[in-house]
Amino acid sequence: MKVYCPYCRKEVEYEIEKRDIKEFRGIKINTYENVAVCKECHQDLYINEIENKNNKRIYELYREKADIVKPQDIIDLRNKYNISQRELTAILGFGKMTINRYERGGVPTKSQSDYIKLLIENNDKFIEKVKEALEKANINEKTYEKIMSQKIETNSILKNVRNVFKNCINMKLNRKPDIYNGYKEFDLELVENIISYIASKVTNLTITSMNKYLWFIDSLSFNQRGISITGLTYEHEKFGPTIIEKEYNDISFISDKYSKEYYENENGTTTKIISNKNFDLSQLRDEEIEIIDTIIKILKNKSVTEISELSHREEGWKKTKRFEKIPFDYAMNLNIIK
Numbered sequence: 221m222k223v224y225c226p227y228c229r230k231e232v233e234y235e236i237e238k239r240d241i242k243e244f245r246g247i248k249i250n251t252y253e254n255v256a257v258c259k260e261c262h263q264d265l266y267i268n269e270i271e272n273k274n275n276k277r278i279y280e281l282y283r284e285k286a287d288i289v290k291p292q293d294i295i296d297l298r299n300k301y302n303i304s305q306r307e308l309t310a311i312l313g314f315g316k317m318t319i320n321r322y323e324r325g326g327v328p329t330k331s332q333s334d335y336i337k338l339l340i341e342n343n344d345k346f347i348e349k350v351k352e353a354l355e356k357a358n359i360n361e362k363t364y365e366k367i368m369s370q371k372i373e374t375n376s377i378l379k380n381v382r383n384v385f386k387n388c389i390n391m392k393l394n395r396k397p398d399i400y401n402g403y404k405e406f407d408l409e410l411v412e413n414i415i416s417y418i419a420s421k422v423t424n425l426t427i428t429s430m431n432k433y434l435w436f437i438d439s440l441s442f443n444q445r446g447i448s449i450t451g452l453t454y455e456h457e458k459f460g461p462t463i464i465e466k467e468y469n470d471i472s473f474i475s476d477k478y479s480k481e482y483y484e485n486e487n488g489t490t491t492k493i494i495s496n497k498n499f500d501l502s503q504l505r506d507e508e509i510e511i512i513d514t515i516i517k518i519l520k521n522k523s524v525t526e527i528s529e530l531s532h533r534e535e536g537w538k539k540t541k542r543f544e545k546i547p548f549d550y551a552m553n554l555n556i557i558k
Protein backbone atom coordinates (compact mmCIF):
# COMPACT_ATOMS: atom_id res chain seq x y z
CA MET A 221 0.00 0.00 0.00
CA LYS A 222 1.28 3.46 -0.88
CA VAL A 223 0.94 6.57 1.18
CA TYR A 224 1.82 10.21 0.67
CA CYS A 225 5.22 11.20 2.12
CA PRO A 226 5.41 14.94 2.91
CA TYR A 227 9.23 14.77 2.89
CA CYS A 228 9.52 13.11 -0.53
CA ARG A 229 6.39 14.98 -1.67
CA LYS A 230 4.97 11.93 -3.44
CA GLU A 231 3.28 8.59 -2.88
CA VAL A 232 5.76 6.09 -1.46
CA GLU A 233 5.94 2.54 -0.14
CA TYR A 234 6.32 2.33 3.62
CA GLU A 235 7.25 -0.32 6.13
CA ILE A 236 6.10 -0.84 9.69
CA GLU A 237 8.62 -0.67 12.53
CA LYS A 238 7.63 -2.11 15.88
CA ARG A 239 8.93 -0.11 18.86
CA ASP A 240 8.67 -1.09 22.52
CA ILE A 241 6.67 0.92 25.05
CA LYS A 242 7.46 -0.04 28.63
CA GLU A 243 5.76 2.65 30.62
CA PHE A 244 2.98 5.22 30.34
CA ARG A 245 2.46 7.97 32.93
CA GLY A 246 4.47 6.08 35.47
CA ILE A 247 2.53 2.82 35.05
CA LYS A 248 4.32 -0.23 33.62
CA ILE A 249 2.41 -1.38 30.56
CA ASN A 250 4.84 -3.38 28.42
CA THR A 251 3.42 -3.00 24.94
CA TYR A 252 4.55 -1.75 21.55
CA GLU A 253 3.72 0.84 18.92
CA ASN A 254 3.76 0.52 15.15
CA VAL A 255 5.49 3.29 13.24
CA ALA A 256 5.19 3.71 9.48
CA VAL A 257 8.56 4.55 7.93
CA CYS A 258 9.05 5.85 4.38
CA LYS A 259 11.04 3.30 2.39
CA GLU A 260 12.83 6.05 0.48
CA CYS A 261 13.75 8.74 3.02
CA HIS A 262 13.30 6.66 6.23
CA GLN A 263 11.34 9.42 7.95
CA ASP A 264 8.49 8.46 10.28
CA LEU A 265 5.17 8.98 8.50
CA TYR A 266 2.01 9.98 10.27
CA ILE A 267 -0.77 7.59 9.33
CA ASN A 268 -3.94 8.36 11.15
CA GLU A 269 -5.21 4.81 11.28
CA ILE A 270 -1.96 3.40 12.67
CA GLU A 271 -1.61 6.17 15.28
CA ASN A 272 -5.18 5.60 16.40
CA LYS A 273 -4.52 1.90 16.87
CA ASN A 274 -1.33 2.63 18.84
CA ASN A 275 -3.07 5.11 21.11
CA LYS A 276 -5.99 2.80 21.60
CA ARG A 277 -3.72 -0.07 22.63
CA ILE A 278 -1.64 2.04 25.02
CA TYR A 279 -4.59 3.88 26.55
CA GLU A 280 -6.60 0.72 27.03
CA LEU A 281 -3.76 -0.93 28.92
CA TYR A 282 -3.15 2.15 31.00
CA ARG A 283 -6.86 2.57 31.78
CA GLU A 284 -7.11 -0.99 32.89
CA LYS A 285 -3.96 -0.93 35.04
CA ALA A 286 -4.69 2.45 36.63
CA ASP A 287 -8.48 1.88 36.81
CA ILE A 288 -9.32 5.09 34.90
CA VAL A 289 -12.90 6.28 34.29
CA LYS A 290 -14.28 5.25 30.88
CA PRO A 291 -15.27 7.89 28.25
CA GLN A 292 -18.76 6.38 28.01
CA ASP A 293 -19.28 6.83 31.76
CA ILE A 294 -18.58 10.56 31.39
CA ILE A 295 -20.92 10.79 28.39
CA ASP A 296 -23.60 8.96 30.38
CA LEU A 297 -23.20 11.41 33.24
CA ARG A 298 -23.73 14.35 30.87
CA ASN A 299 -26.70 12.70 29.20
CA LYS A 300 -28.27 11.99 32.54
CA TYR A 301 -28.42 15.75 33.24
CA ASN A 302 -28.56 16.88 29.60
CA ILE A 303 -25.49 19.10 29.97
CA SER A 304 -22.81 20.01 27.46
CA GLN A 305 -19.13 19.21 27.73
CA ARG A 306 -18.49 22.85 28.52
CA GLU A 307 -21.05 22.83 31.34
CA LEU A 308 -19.64 19.68 32.89
CA THR A 309 -16.12 21.11 32.66
CA ALA A 310 -17.33 24.24 34.48
CA ILE A 311 -19.00 22.17 37.20
CA LEU A 312 -15.88 20.10 37.76
CA GLY A 313 -13.64 23.16 37.65
CA PHE A 314 -11.31 21.63 35.09
CA GLY A 315 -9.39 23.40 32.33
CA LYS A 316 -11.42 24.56 29.34
CA MET A 317 -11.53 21.60 26.93
CA THR A 318 -10.82 18.82 29.39
CA ILE A 319 -14.07 16.88 29.21
CA ASN A 320 -14.12 16.96 25.43
CA ARG A 321 -10.68 15.41 25.42
CA TYR A 322 -11.57 12.71 27.92
CA GLU A 323 -14.73 11.75 26.09
CA ARG A 324 -12.70 11.34 22.92
CA GLY A 325 -10.39 8.89 24.59
CA GLY A 326 -7.87 11.26 26.12
CA VAL A 327 -6.75 9.84 29.43
CA PRO A 328 -7.33 11.79 32.67
CA THR A 329 -4.77 11.81 35.45
CA LYS A 330 -5.44 9.29 38.16
CA SER A 331 -6.63 11.96 40.61
CA GLN A 332 -8.98 13.63 38.11
CA SER A 333 -10.32 10.22 37.21
CA ASP A 334 -11.04 9.35 40.83
CA TYR A 335 -12.81 12.67 41.29
CA ILE A 336 -15.05 12.12 38.24
CA LYS A 337 -15.83 8.59 39.39
CA LEU A 338 -16.88 9.85 42.78
CA LEU A 339 -19.35 12.28 41.18
CA ILE A 340 -20.71 9.62 38.85
CA GLU A 341 -21.32 7.23 41.71
CA ASN A 342 -22.58 9.80 44.16
CA ASN A 343 -25.53 11.86 42.97
CA ASP A 344 -25.59 14.11 46.05
CA LYS A 345 -21.95 14.98 45.66
CA PHE A 346 -22.59 15.92 42.04
CA ILE A 347 -25.51 18.20 42.97
CA GLU A 348 -23.33 19.74 45.66
CA LYS A 349 -20.74 20.58 43.00
CA VAL A 350 -23.45 22.04 40.75
CA LYS A 351 -24.53 24.38 43.55
CA GLU A 352 -20.95 25.40 44.19
CA ALA A 353 -20.44 26.11 40.48
CA LEU A 354 -23.51 28.36 40.47
CA GLU A 355 -22.31 30.26 43.55
CA LYS A 356 -18.94 30.84 41.91
CA ALA A 357 -20.75 31.87 38.70
CA ASN A 358 -18.99 29.12 36.74
CA ILE A 359 -22.41 28.07 35.43
CA ASN A 360 -25.51 30.19 34.90
CA GLU A 361 -29.05 29.90 36.31
CA LYS A 362 -30.24 28.24 33.13
CA THR A 363 -27.79 25.37 33.41
CA TYR A 364 -28.57 25.05 37.08
CA GLU A 365 -32.32 24.86 36.49
CA LYS A 366 -31.84 22.38 33.70
CA ILE A 367 -29.90 19.99 35.90
CA MET A 368 -32.33 20.31 38.77
CA SER A 369 -35.41 19.68 36.67
CA GLN A 370 -33.96 17.06 34.39
CA LYS A 371 -36.50 14.63 33.01
CA ILE A 372 -34.57 11.59 32.05
CA GLU A 373 -37.26 10.07 29.78
CA THR A 374 -37.45 12.96 27.28
CA ASN A 375 -33.74 13.09 27.24
CA SER A 376 -33.29 9.52 26.15
CA ILE A 377 -35.78 9.83 23.26
CA LEU A 378 -33.87 12.81 21.83
CA LYS A 379 -30.65 10.92 22.29
CA ASN A 380 -32.03 7.98 20.32
CA VAL A 381 -33.15 10.16 17.42
CA ARG A 382 -29.71 11.76 17.26
CA ASN A 383 -28.02 8.40 17.40
CA VAL A 384 -30.04 7.09 14.46
CA PHE A 385 -28.97 10.13 12.43
CA LYS A 386 -25.38 9.85 13.52
CA ASN A 387 -25.22 6.21 12.49
CA CYS A 388 -26.75 7.06 9.17
CA ILE A 389 -24.22 9.82 8.46
CA ASN A 390 -21.31 7.68 9.56
CA MET A 391 -22.44 4.83 7.34
CA LYS A 392 -22.35 7.10 4.31
CA LEU A 393 -19.24 9.13 5.09
CA ASN A 394 -16.97 6.97 7.16
CA ARG A 395 -14.53 4.95 5.10
CA LYS A 396 -10.98 3.84 5.51
CA PRO A 397 -8.52 6.66 4.79
CA ASP A 398 -8.07 7.08 1.04
CA ILE A 399 -7.36 9.77 -1.56
CA TYR A 400 -11.04 10.89 -1.50
CA ASN A 401 -11.12 11.73 2.20
CA GLY A 402 -7.53 12.95 2.23
CA TYR A 403 -6.28 9.90 4.18
CA LYS A 404 -8.22 10.96 7.23
CA GLU A 405 -11.03 9.14 8.94
CA PHE A 406 -14.26 11.16 8.97
CA ASP A 407 -15.11 12.63 12.35
CA LEU A 408 -18.65 13.97 12.67
CA GLU A 409 -18.19 15.89 15.88
CA LEU A 410 -15.08 17.57 14.57
CA VAL A 411 -16.93 18.67 11.42
CA GLU A 412 -19.73 20.17 13.53
CA ASN A 413 -17.19 22.06 15.62
CA ILE A 414 -15.33 23.40 12.58
CA ILE A 415 -18.56 24.59 10.91
CA SER A 416 -19.56 26.31 14.14
CA TYR A 417 -16.12 27.95 14.31
CA ILE A 418 -16.25 29.18 10.70
CA ALA A 419 -19.78 30.51 11.23
CA SER A 420 -18.58 32.43 14.29
CA LYS A 421 -16.04 34.30 12.12
CA VAL A 422 -17.97 34.65 8.87
CA THR A 423 -21.14 36.72 8.77
CA ASN A 424 -22.51 35.49 5.43
CA LEU A 425 -21.95 31.75 5.66
CA THR A 426 -24.47 29.82 3.56
CA ILE A 427 -24.82 26.11 2.82
CA THR A 428 -23.08 26.63 -0.53
CA SER A 429 -20.14 28.64 0.80
CA MET A 430 -19.79 26.37 3.85
CA ASN A 431 -19.19 23.43 1.50
CA LYS A 432 -16.43 25.39 -0.29
CA TYR A 433 -14.84 26.56 2.99
CA LEU A 434 -14.57 22.95 4.14
CA TRP A 435 -13.21 21.77 0.80
CA PHE A 436 -10.60 24.55 0.64
CA ILE A 437 -9.58 23.86 4.25
CA ASP A 438 -9.12 20.16 3.56
CA SER A 439 -7.36 20.88 0.26
CA LEU A 440 -4.92 23.35 1.84
CA SER A 441 -4.26 20.89 4.64
CA PHE A 442 -3.57 18.15 2.11
CA ASN A 443 -1.39 20.51 0.11
CA GLN A 444 0.76 21.32 3.14
CA ARG A 445 0.71 18.07 5.12
CA GLY A 446 -0.50 15.25 2.88
CA ILE A 447 -3.59 14.73 5.03
CA SER A 448 -6.98 16.47 5.23
CA ILE A 449 -8.57 17.78 8.43
CA THR A 450 -12.22 16.72 8.43
CA GLY A 451 -12.08 13.41 6.53
CA LEU A 452 -15.08 14.54 4.47
CA THR A 453 -15.52 13.34 0.88
CA TYR A 454 -16.52 15.89 -1.78
CA GLU A 455 -18.04 15.65 -5.21
CA HIS A 456 -18.14 17.94 -8.24
CA GLU A 457 -21.39 19.90 -8.20
CA LYS A 458 -22.58 22.80 -10.31
CA PHE A 459 -21.54 25.49 -7.80
CA GLY A 460 -18.30 23.76 -6.85
CA PRO A 461 -17.12 20.99 -4.56
CA THR A 462 -19.80 19.77 -2.17
CA ILE A 463 -19.98 17.13 0.56
CA ILE A 464 -21.14 13.90 -1.09
CA GLU A 465 -24.78 12.86 -1.14
CA LYS A 466 -25.80 16.23 0.30
CA GLU A 467 -24.96 14.81 3.72
CA TYR A 468 -24.50 18.33 5.09
CA ASN A 469 -28.29 18.38 5.49
CA ASP A 470 -28.22 15.52 7.95
CA ILE A 471 -25.15 16.88 9.71
CA SER A 472 -26.81 20.20 10.34
CA PHE A 473 -30.08 18.55 11.35
CA ILE A 474 -28.54 16.97 14.43
CA SER A 475 -25.95 19.58 15.35
CA ASP A 476 -26.32 21.66 18.47
CA LYS A 477 -23.22 23.65 17.49
CA TYR A 478 -24.93 25.87 14.94
CA SER A 479 -28.37 26.71 13.63
CA LYS A 480 -29.85 27.69 10.30
CA GLU A 481 -31.74 30.82 9.38
CA TYR A 482 -33.79 31.03 6.19
CA TYR A 483 -34.31 34.18 4.21
CA GLU A 484 -35.77 35.06 0.84
CA ASN A 485 -33.92 36.84 -1.95
CA GLU A 486 -34.21 37.08 -5.73
CA ASN A 487 -32.79 33.56 -6.15
CA GLY A 488 -35.32 31.97 -3.81
CA THR A 489 -34.62 30.82 -0.28
CA THR A 490 -31.10 31.04 1.09
CA THR A 491 -29.98 29.26 4.21
CA LYS A 492 -27.62 31.09 6.50
CA ILE A 493 -25.57 29.26 9.10
CA ILE A 494 -25.35 30.84 12.54
CA SER A 495 -22.82 29.63 15.08
CA ASN A 496 -24.09 28.70 18.53
CA LYS A 497 -20.56 29.65 19.65
CA ASN A 498 -20.13 26.43 21.61
CA PHE A 499 -17.50 24.96 19.32
CA ASP A 500 -14.56 23.13 20.73
CA LEU A 501 -11.36 22.90 18.70
CA SER A 502 -9.24 21.30 21.40
CA GLN A 503 -8.62 18.18 19.35
CA LEU A 504 -7.08 20.16 16.50
CA ARG A 505 -3.37 20.84 16.26
CA ASP A 506 -2.22 24.48 16.06
CA GLU A 507 -1.16 24.00 12.45
CA GLU A 508 -4.68 22.80 11.60
CA ILE A 509 -6.31 25.84 13.18
CA GLU A 510 -3.85 28.01 11.24
CA ILE A 511 -4.98 26.36 7.99
CA ILE A 512 -8.64 26.96 8.85
CA ASP A 513 -7.89 30.60 9.72
CA THR A 514 -5.98 31.08 6.46
CA ILE A 515 -8.98 29.97 4.39
CA ILE A 516 -11.38 32.06 6.48
CA LYS A 517 -9.15 35.11 5.90
CA ILE A 518 -9.12 34.56 2.13
CA LEU A 519 -12.86 33.90 1.73
CA LYS A 520 -14.37 35.97 4.51
CA ASN A 521 -15.20 39.12 2.54
CA LYS A 522 -16.17 37.33 -0.66
CA SER A 523 -19.70 36.68 -1.86
CA VAL A 524 -21.03 33.16 -2.35
CA THR A 525 -20.73 33.63 -6.11
CA GLU A 526 -17.09 34.73 -5.84
CA ILE A 527 -16.26 31.79 -3.59
CA SER A 528 -17.98 29.45 -6.02
CA GLU A 529 -15.94 30.95 -8.88
CA LEU A 530 -12.70 30.52 -6.93
CA SER A 531 -13.45 26.83 -6.52
CA HIS A 532 -14.03 26.57 -10.28
CA ARG A 533 -10.43 27.67 -10.89
CA GLU A 534 -9.05 24.65 -9.05
CA GLU A 535 -7.93 21.48 -10.77
CA GLY A 536 -10.03 19.36 -8.43
CA TRP A 537 -13.12 20.90 -9.95
CA LYS A 538 -11.86 21.40 -13.51
CA LYS A 539 -10.64 17.84 -13.97
CA THR A 540 -13.70 16.06 -12.60
CA LYS A 541 -17.18 15.70 -14.05
CA ARG A 542 -20.48 16.44 -12.39
CA PHE A 543 -21.23 14.13 -9.41
CA GLU A 544 -17.74 12.63 -9.54
CA LYS A 545 -15.84 12.38 -6.29
CA ILE A 546 -12.89 14.78 -6.14
CA PRO A 547 -9.57 13.12 -5.24
CA PHE A 548 -7.23 15.16 -3.07
CA ASP A 549 -4.12 14.74 -5.19
CA TYR A 550 -5.35 17.69 -7.28
CA ALA A 551 -4.81 19.80 -4.14
CA MET A 552 -1.05 19.57 -4.63
CA ASN A 553 -1.46 22.45 -7.05
CA LEU A 554 -3.75 24.95 -5.32
CA ASN A 555 -4.55 28.29 -7.00
CA ILE A 556 -6.23 29.88 -4.00
CA ILE A 557 -2.91 30.34 -2.19
CA LYS A 558 -1.04 31.67 -5.21
Ligand SMILES: [Zn+2]
Nearest residue numbers: 225228258261
Ligand atom coordinates in the same frame (compact mmCIF):
# COMPACT_ATOMS: atom_id res chain seq x y z
ZN1 LIG B 1 9.89 9.85 2.11
